[in-house]
Each structure stands twice: as structure tokens, then as C-alpha cells.
Amino acid sequence: MKNNPLIVGSPSLPSLEKVIPHLKKIWNNNIVSNNGPYLNKFERRLEQYLGVKSVITFCNATSALISLLKCLNLKGQVITSPFSFIATGNVIYLSGLKPKFIDISKTNYNIDPGLLNNISFNSISAIMPVHTFSKPAFVEEFQKIGRKEKINIIYDGSHAFGAKYKNKSVLSYGDASVVSFHATKLLTTLEGGAVITNNMALSKKLRLFRNFGFDQTGQAKLIGLNGKLNEIQALIGLLQLDNIEEILSKRKKLAMYYRQKLEKVSYLFLSPKYKDHDDNHSYLPVEVNKKSGINREKIFNTLASNNIFCKKYFDPIITNQPAYKKYISKNSSFKNAESLSKKILCLPIYPEMSLEDVDYILNILKSIEN
Numbered sequence: 001m002k003n004n005p006l007i008v009g010s011p012s013l014p015s016l017e018k019v020i021p022h023l024k025k026i027w028n029n030n031i032v033s034n035n036g037p038y039l040n041k042f043e044r045r046l047e048q049y050l051g052v053k054s055v056i057t058f059c060n061a062t063s064a065l066i067s068l069l070k071c072l073n074l075k076g077q078v079i080t081s082p083f084s085f086i087a088t089g090n091v092i093y094l095s096g097l098k099p100k101f102i103d104i105s106k107t108n109y110n111i112d113p114g115l116l117n118n119i120s121f122n123s124i125s126a127i128m129p130v131h132t133f134s135k136p137a138f139v140e141e142f143q144k145i146g147r148k149e150k151i152n153i154i155y156d157g158s159h160a161f162g163a164k165y166k167n168k169s170v171l172s173y174g175d176a177s178v179v180s181f182h183a184t185k186l187l188t189t190l191e192g193g194a195v196i197t198n199n200m201a202l203s204k205k206l207r208l209f210r211n212f213g214f215d216q217t218g219q220a221k222l223i224g225l226n227g228k229l230n231e232i233q234a235l236i237g238l239l240q241l242d243n244i245e246e247i248l249s250k251r252k253k254l255a256m257y258y259r260q261k262l263e264k265v266s267y268l269f270l271s272p273k274y275k276d277h278d279d280n281h282s283y284l285p286v287e288v289n290k291k292s293g294i295n296r297e298k299i300f301n302t303l304a305s306n307n308i309f310c311k312k313y314f315d316p317i318i319t320n321q322p323a324y325k326k327y328i329s330k331n332s333s334f335k336n337a338e339s340l341s342k343k344i345l346c347l348p349i350y351p352e353m354s355l356e357d358v359d360y361i362l363n364i365l366k367s368i369e370n
Contacts, residue, residue: 001307006357008311009282010350011188012247014239022235032231034211039234043194045241050169052196054203057234058210061158061180061193062087063227068176068195069095069126071205072152076123080156081111082317083337084130088156089318092128098327100124101319103334107272109133109285112336113141126152131170131177133283133346134163135274139173146175154178157196161187162248162280170277171196181233186247186282187240189233250351251281257355258284258347261362267292267369284349285313287340292369296343299368306364308348315341 026032039057046055058064069078069091078092082101092099105112109132116127127145129137137155146153153173158180160170171177176199179185181192195206205222208215213224240247262270269287273279288296296312303310317337319328347361 005307006348007309009184036231038231042234053198056206057194057229058227064178064193065091074125079127082319082334110137121149130156131160134160134280136165164278189237255281267294284347288343311346
């Protein structure tokens with residue numbers, strides 16, 4: 001058994017030797033928050049890297065999503081996916097709106113746009129698909145629907161930093177996207193998030209909103225919240241951006257090795273590839289073949305007993321969480337999302353892993369079917 005546990009994800013933190021000189025600068029200039037120099041540099045670097053006009057950072061992705069929904073002045077319902085982390089649904093309720101959950105595609109893990117053909121958009125003001133496991137969420141189809149129905153298309157892109165679709169950042173699609181910089185994410189600021197948009201009027205409003213609504217004169221132009229990212233968090237993000245290509249390269253190497261070896265594990269299906277998608281490999285999802293007769297719980301527990309810790313994303317789905325039961329119609333059906341949630345496992349993948357670590361995981365997986 002491995003002495004050190006292999007977990008589903010681990011932050012790729014910069015070395016303390018690189019952090020400390022910058023910490024001294026922060027201490028010397030005595031600016032730790034309120035749009036300091038490190039935060040401004042971090043946002044400009046993100047804009048360059050993503051190829052977008054504006055990145056507005058926040059203390060976390062939940063605050064970023066709430067701020068985006070409020071600044072768009074949305075009313076009524078927002079369509080989203082039940083196959084996501086609970087924050088995707090929470091932010092809609094917390095913004096004074098109602099989520100309308102739509103089932104997912106079996107192959108893309110995200111809202112199936114074909115299921116929107118026969119619904120009324122009278123009370124719907126936005127669609128918020130999720131780029132689950134960095135897979136682009138039918139962006140062309142949703143763009144057409146947004147134009148036809150004159151509603152906003154915004155993306156929960158929490159998983160999608162570093163991923164591309166048709167040679168563009170996945171986060172550059174739609175009216176706006178939100179990304180997470182949580183500790184578990186590919187690029188982390190320990191806690192954090194950001195709104196990505198090419199709409200400069202929306203960007204200006206978001207910058208006011210994250211600072212209580214205050215403008216540069218100290219007057220509150222709107223009612224906002226305190227959603228600012230601080231200087232130390234921005235520093236961590238900047239230092240990670242310096243190594244982002246190396247981080248992505250290491251993840252890709254591990255993922256390709258996994259895929260090659262997993263083809264020999266008969267009871268697991270690999271996550272299907274998506275055309276024109278450059279995966280960021282922030283997650284390594286596999287599906288358990290129910291026809292194999294091998295139970296997911298057995299796999300999960302066997303791995304855990306060997307110091308390998310996976311995640312059952314997303315089980316239960318949002319609509320099956322206790323807090324949501326009273327809001328969901330008994331006639332609602334999310335059979336694809338529910339089915340997937342009962343057979344998916346995300347295996348450990350992070351740059352500090354070795355190919356030997358992957359071999360260890362695969363040997364345990366192979367032993368289960370023998």
C-alpha cells in the first residue's frame with residue numbers, strides 16, 4: 001500500500017522560495033486588498049492568457065456567479081443542469097431567481113439543447129450550462145437559442161480553465177462565464193473565482209458590485225457585496241500562471257497514460273472525447289459498466305482501502321439533494337443525470353503524480369475484475 005494517499009485532486013502550489021520575496025513586497029507597500037497591484041496584474045495576465053477583454057476576479061466562484069446574475073438584472077427562471085456541484089443551483093436561488101433544471105446529454109455530461117425545443121421561454125431570462133469536466137457545453141447550439149429567444153447565455157465554467165474549444169478558451173463563449181480558483185482547481189488562488197466577459201459595460205458594473213457598489217469617488221452607485229480577491233490570493237494565482245503550460249502538459253501526460261491503460265480494464269468506460277476540444281485534464285472521469293456486474297461501491301471502497309481516494313461526481317445530483325426536494329416537481333425526470341451519477345468515478349489526477357502512481361491505481365483496478 002502507498003504510504004502517501006492518492007487523492008482525486010491536489011493544488012499545484014508555487015514553492016515558498018518564490019512566494020516569500022513577493023510577500024515581503026506586499027508587506028512593505030501595505031496594500032493587501034482593494035484592487036492592489038498584484039490583483040490588477042493578475043487580471044491583466046488572465047485576460048491575455050484567455051484572449052478576452054475583461055476578467056473580474058472574486059473571492060470565490062459562488063460570489064462571482066451571484067454577482068453576474070444580479071448585474072444582468074435577470075428575472076424569473078434560469079435554465080441549468082442538475083448534474084453539477086450544488087453551488088450551480090444555489091446561486092440562482094440566492095439571486096432571487098428560480099432554476100429550471102433540464103436533463104443532460106449522455107455523451108457530453110451537460111444540458112441537452114434538444115430538450116429545449118418544446119419549452120416556453122416566456123418566464124426564462126437566461127440559460128446557464130455547465131462545462132462539466134471542461135467539456136464545452138454545446139456552445140453553438142446555445143448561442144443560436146440565445147439569439148432566437150433574446151436571452152442571456154452564461155456558463156458555469158468552474159472546471160474549464162485552460163481548456164479550449166476550436167482553438168479558443170472554453171471560457172470565452174457566451175455573454176459571460178465564471179471560473180473557479182478553488183483549492184481543488186487546475187489554477188488556484190486558494191479560494192477564488194472570476195467572471196470572464198467581452199461586454200465592457202457588464203464588466204464595469206461587476207467591478208462596482210464586488211466592492212459594495214462604490215465607484216472611485218467613494219459613492220455607492222448600486223447595491224453590491226464584498227466579493228474582492230486579496231493581494232496574497234492574486235500573488236498565488238500569478239505564480240501559477242507562470243507555470244500554467246507545464247501544469248497542463250503534466251496533466252495531459254498522465255491522462256494519456258491513463259487512457260491507454262484503462263482500455264484494458266473491461267468494466268470501465270472512458271469519458272467520451274468531444275470534437276475540437278482541448279481538454280485541461282482537470283478531472284479523470286470513468287463510468288462503471290453496470291453490465292459487468294461489478295458494483296461501483298466495491299470499486300470505490302477497494303481503492304480507498306489501498307489509500308486511493310476518488311470522488312462520485314455528482315452523486316446525488318442537485319435535484320436529489322434534501323434542500324431541493326420541496327422545489328422540484330414530482331413529474332420531473334432527469335434520468336440521464338441520475339443514471340450517470342450512479343456509475344461515474346473521478347480518479348486521482350494532478351501534476352505531482354507519477355506514472356508509477358497511475359500504474360499502482362490501475363493494478364488495483366485490474367485486481368477487482370480477477
